[in-house]
Amino acid sequence: MDRGYVDFARLHALYQACAFFVTRAKINMNYHRVYSRPVDKSTGLGSDQSIALDGFYTCRSYPEHLRRVHFCDPDTGKRLVFLTNNFTLPALIIAALYKQRWQVELFFKWIKQHLRIRHFFGTSENAVKTQIWTAVCVYVLAAIIKKELALDVSLYTFLQILSVHSFEKIQLFRAFQDADDDNDEGSPYNQLNLFDT
Numbered sequence: 001m002d003r004g005y006v007d008f009a010r011l012h013a014l015y016q017a018c019a020f021f022v023t024r025a026k027i028n029m030n031y032h033r034v035y036s037r038p039v040d041k042s043t044g045l046g047s048d049q050s051i052a053l054d055g056f057y058t059c060r061s062y063p064e065h066l067r068r069v070h071f072c073d074p075d076t077g078k079r080l081v082f083l084t085n086n087f088t089l090p091a092l093i094i095a096a097l098y099k100q101r102w103q104v105e106l107f108f109k110w111i112k113q114h115l116r117i118r119h120f121f122g123t124s125e126n127a128v129k130t131q132i133w134t135a136v137c138v139y140v141l142a143a144i145i146k147k148e149l150a151l152d153v154s155l156y157t158f159l160q161i162l163s164v165h166s167f168e169k170i171q172l173f174r175a176f177q178d179a180d181d182d183n184d185e186g187s188p189y190n191q192l193n194l195f196d197t
Contacts, residue, residue, distance in 0.1 A: 001101075008053070008061035011085070015064060020086040022097045025068060030054040034065055039091060046070035046079070048091040071095040115139055116159075 001023045014021050031051040039045040047070040053059040068090045071080045086095050115135035120128050121165065139159075146158045153161075 004042045006083075008058045012062045012064070015062075015085050016023055020084060022084045022086070022094055024098070025081040025083045030058065030067075031068070033068075037091070043092055044072045044074050044095075046072060046092050050087070067094070104116075111135075114156075 001021065006023055006026060006060065011023070012022055033049050033051050034052055035050040037048040037050075038047050047068070049068045049070075050065050051068045052065055053062055065087070067084045067087050069084070070079070071082065071091070080095070080098070082094055082098055086094065088099075104148050115132070117131060117135055120131055122128065122131075142159055142162060145153055146153070146155060151158060
């Protein structure tokens with residue numbers, strides 16, 4: 001999770017549930033080093049430490065030791081500090097796990113932009129999964145149909161036209177021909193033209 005959502009009480013609840021997490025450390029975090037593991041600096045790792053929190057509220061919220069991994073991304077040169085409760089995975093895997101988090105973020109961004117899920121009709125895990133999978137299936141079917149018909153419109157436009165013609169009994173290909181014909185026609189005869197003299 002991102003460092004903006006760091007809540008040590010919630011992280012401790014994850015620890016107690018035998019789950020592990022990887023998050024970014026805040027810059028102003030109070031802690032002291034308990035132990036340092038050797039790292040290969042050529043891989044981008046700066047340090048791999050066991051730490052204990054020193055802040056009055058934070059050490060109450062999370063009384064266990066944490067693992068602090070300092071990493072410099074070779075692609076961007078950005079220095080990142082990760083916190084985790086997993087002491088068994090190699091430090092590079094911890095950094096890679098956080099990097100994969102962005103793939104999940106991009107997937108959710110894609111869902112919001114393309115699947116047009118305005119709200120969920122149910123709040124249970126099954127209801128949410130069912131609605132997302134249904135939307136993904138519709139999206140994939142629309143992409144297949146667009147390719148089969150060899151339509152020269154974007155998938156977004158294709159889905160927009162489908163939503164307008166969803167209850168009409170016409171052939172799908174005609175819906176796109178009509179859209180092109182409507183754009184090619186001149187103004188209706190009863191419409192005034194501003195620039196006609």
